[in-house]
Amino acid sequence: MSEIRKDYVTDTWVVISEERARRPKDYIRTHLKLQNGTCVFCEGNEKQTPPEIYAFRSAGSMPDSPGWWIRTVPNKFPALRIEGKQERVTSSVFSSMNGIGCHEVIVESPAHDKPIALLPAIQVREVIEMYKFRLADLSNDRRFKYIIIFENHGAEAGASLEHPHSQVIATPIIPVHVASELRGADNFFTDMGGECIFDNIISEELKAGKRVVFQNSSFVCITPFASKYPYEMMILPRRHMPNFTDISESEVNDLAEMLRKCFNSLYTLLDDPPYNFYIHTAPVNGRDYLFYHWHLEITPRVSRLAGFERGTGFYINTLSPETAAQMLAGEQSESRQSTVENHVATAGTNLRLPEET
Amino acid sequence: MSEIRKDYVTDTWVVISEERARRPKDYIRTHLKLQNGTCVFCEGNEKQTPPEIYAFRSAGSMPDSPGWWIRTVPNKFPALRIEGKQERVTSSVFSSMNGIGCHEVIVESPAHDKPIALLPAIQVREVIEMYKFRLADLSNDRRFKYIIIFENHGAEAGASLEHPHSQVIATPIIPVHVASELRGADNFFTDMGGECIFDNIISEELKAGKRVVFQNSSFVCITPFASKYPYEMMILPRRHMPNFTDISESEVNDLAEMLRKCFNSLYTLLDDPPYNFYIHTAPVNGRDYLFYHWHLEITPRVSRLAGFERGTGFYINTLSPETAAQMLAGEQSESRQSTVENHVATAGTNLRLPEET
Numbered sequence: 001m002s003e004i005r006k007d008y009v010t011d012t013w014v015v016i017s018e019e020r021a022r023r024p025k026d027y028i029r030t031h032l033k034l035q036n037g038t039c040v041f042c043e044g045n046e047k048q049t050p051p052e053i054y055a056f057r058s059a060g061s062m063p064d065s066p067g068w069w070i071r072t073v074p075n076k077f078p079a080l081r082i083e084g085k086q087e088r089v090t091s092s093v094f095s096s097m098n099g100i101g102c103h104e105v106i107v108e109s110p111a112h113d114k115p116i117a118l119l120p121a122i123q124v125r126e127v128i129e130m131y132k133f134r135l136a137d138l139s140n141d142r143r144f145k146y147i148i149i150f151e152n153h154g155a156e157a158g159a160s161l162e163h164p165h166s167q168v169i170a171t172p173i174i175p176v177h178v179a180s181e182l183r184g185a186d187n188f189f190t191d192m193g194g195e196c197i198f199d200n201i202i203s204e205e206l207k208a209g210k211r212v213v214f215q216n217s218s219f220v221c222i223t224p225f226a227s228k229y230p231y232e233m234m235i236l237p238r239r240h241m242p243n244f245t246d247i248s249e250s251e252v253n254d255l256a257e258m259l260r261k262c263f264n265s266l267y268t269l270l271d272d273p274p275y276n277f278y279i280h281t282a283p284v285n286g287r288d289y290l291f292y293h294w295h296l297e298i299t300p301r302v303s304r305l306a307g308f309e310r311g312t313g314f315y316i317n318t319l320s321p322e323t324a325a326q327m328l329a330g331e332q333s334e335s336r337q338s339t340v341e342n343h344v345a346t347a348g349t350n351l352r353l354p355e356e357t
Numbered sequence: 358m359s360e361i362r363k364d365y366v367t368d369t370w371v372v373i374s375e376e377r378a379r380r381p382k383d384y385i386r387t388h389l390k391l392q393n394g395t396c397v398f399c400e401g402n403e404k405q406t407p408p409e410i411y412a413f414r415s416a417g418s419m420p421d422s423p424g425w426w427i428r429t430v431p432n433k434f435p436a437l438r439i440e441g442k443q444e445r446v447t448s449s450v451f452s453s454m455n456g457i458g459c460h461e462v463i464v465e466s467p468a469h470d471k472p473i474a475l476l477p478a479i480q481v482r483e484v485i486e487m488y489k490f491r492l493a494d495l496s497n498d499r500r501f502k503y504i505i506i507f508e509n510h511g512a513e514a515g516a517s518l519e520h521p522h523s524q525v526i527a528t529p530i531i532p533v534h535v536a537s538e539l540r541g542a543d544n545f546f547t548d549m550g551g552e553c554i555f556d557n558i559i560s561e562e563l564k565a566g567k568r569v570v571f572q573n574s575s576f577v578c579i580t581p582f583a584s585k586y587p588y589e590m591m592i593l594p595r596r597h598m599p600n601f602t603d604i605s606e607s608e609v610n611d612l613a614e615m616l617r618k619c620f621n622s623l624y625t626l627l628d629d630p631p632y633n634f635y636i637h638t639a640p641v642n643g644r645d646y647l648f649y650h651w652h653l654e655i656t657p658r659v660s661r662l663a664g665f666e667r668g669t670g671f672y673i674n675t676l677s678p679e680t681a682a683q684m685l686a687g688e689q690s691e692s693r694q695s696t697v698e699n700h701v702a703t704a705g706t707n708l709r710l711p712e713e714t
Contacts, residue, residue: 094582307515
């Protein structure tokens with residue numbers, strides 16, 4: 001018998017239906033090929049991107065030249081542009097505004113073929129520091145209401161370039177999924193006399209135990225109770241923080257460790273599957289969102305959404321989060337694990353190690 | 358400069374960004390292969406599906422044997438099951454209910470390789486009559502709150518079998534996308550002293566002209582102002598009807614003509630692309646939804662959603678609905694058009710023509 005579960009925070013329901021028990025190999029594993037040829041994100045090709053916004057680079061090296069270990073550049077084909085004044089037009093059933101915002105790309109390392117699963121911890125920490133820096137910087141622009149950081153890994157997940165990179169988009173509105181989480185968290189806060197729903201999720205999930213994938217001193221990773229997708233994960237900071245930019249140095253270290261573990265686990269279990277991840281943090285330039293609690297969501301792309309999901313927003317997930325948590329947390333065969341560790345061990349040799357800045 | 362547009366009815370925004378003007382051939386055209394071997398939906402293989410629920414078949418032919426032209430069977434791997442009493446459990450942050458509902462499959466014709474684009478009009482009319490019949494029948498079950506009819510065409514759109522078929526799922530809740538439309542339509546109705554927002558969409562879009570794809574005496578097909586997907590279409594009945602089951606016989610005829618035109622156009626323009634379509638009708642077994650107006654949405658799958666869309670629910674569409682409408686409405690080359698017409702002309706020969714029932 002399948003079960004219908006409600007998202008912790010929003011009014012979204014999910015069908016958990018394991019009628020056909022599937023093993024990891026039954027999920028989609030197409031590795032669609034991305035374009036070949038010169039990679040514009042590789043070291044030495046810096047002139048092929050728009051001029052860099054910011055880079056972590058070795059002392060004395062020049063912008064838009066080699067010597068960097070993380071590099072942020074404007075997206076060459078931005079969805080939203082930074083120039084102009086925000087204007088809104090409404091006429092009968094038509095409402096629109098001009099496309100003000102910004103769209104940046106964060107190249108995660110000079111290595112063309114090393115996703116987060118295979119990067120050394122020190123490099124992942126620097127990626128997180130860059131996220132924090134870009135969020136803080138962009139939130140100074142009063143026209144922006146929301147800033148999202150996300151990654152597309154693999155063609156099936158919408159990536160158009162293979163070289164691992166994250167993206168930052170600032171928007172002049174609060175997007176619908178975020179608005180829906182804010183509404184749910186606000187209602188809970190009011191109903192419970194000032195409690196954070198995410199704090200409750202953490203304590204209840206730790207108590208239940210069966211959906212906890214990993215934990216360290218600052219973070220907990222769970223497969224959400226109403227997971228929409230097989231192997232979906234949610235990383236929550238233990239400390240209540242509305243904004244990602246509130247993250248401390250030791251939390252950056254712990255998040256780097258957590259991300260490597262999560263992506264390493266996916267890499268091993270599902271043979272480097274396509275995935276998306278994104279950070280949900282409080283909106284900027286508006287009111288305070290004290291009831292909110294930032295978190296990071298990882299959604300592998302191993303199943304296809306169909307007309308039912310498109311038409312209803314009601315998802316059918318063929319893998320229970322309990323099974324997923326167990327698989328992600330361990331029981332990986334020795335041999336496969338050691339393969340990944342070899343990759344990880346050699347990954348650093350292709351990288352310039354970051355210097356203290 | 359890109360533009361940000363709000364959905365007519367819901368609080369959902371879309372970025373329309375044609376920075377990289379694309380031609381139809383630039384969109385995804387993978388035709389992923391579906392499984393081969395014996396097709397369980399082909400004539401002669403009736404015993405390989407669960408026993409049929411209802412079929413339009415020639416007089417004297419027996420259930421689960423040849424002689425049908427449309428056949429409805431239970432889904433062999435249902436997401437929701439019909440047996441049981443609806444029960445809901447809530448405990449701290451966890452809310453769930455058992456998976457009561459139903460999941461049926463409507464085989465659209467005995468022809469294995471004829472999607473709606475290539476079926477004769479008389480056959481499409483019968484498919485619509487079957488939709489109407491299944492909706493009316495299932496709405497008698499008081500446990501169901503919503504019934505959705507949808508189709509997945511092509512592997513990229515989530516189809517697992519090639520033989521054209523629609524699906525019907527009845528759910529014990531009103532799904533989030535539908536709830537959001539109901540809320541928007543209800544608010545408009547209240548604000549405007551009893552006007553239907555969909556009636557307004559029709560009249561405003563006919564006045565604007567540039568997003569109208571096709572129209573006949575009962576239906577208008579538009580590319581919505583805030584289309585989420587390239588080549589998205591919406592078919593609205595001119596007459597105000599909350600429920601799909603209110604459709605008259607002449608409207609069934611006109612809808613059949615409209616569906617054939619829309620799918621024919623997609624088939625020609627994008628070389629038989631993967632797509633989903635679904636019918637949004639009023640919920641069942643609750644209050645009246647006089648402010649609602651059923652409609653049908655067609656969403657081709659020619660672009661991939663990425664982390665931005667997953668994380669925000671805010672879509673980026675690289676084709677403006679104005680361009681899409683123009684391309685879908687015509688300007689197809691003579692030679693390609695005639696190819697489709699040949700297909701259409703021969704399609705009927707593989708089909709038993711429905712008899713009057």
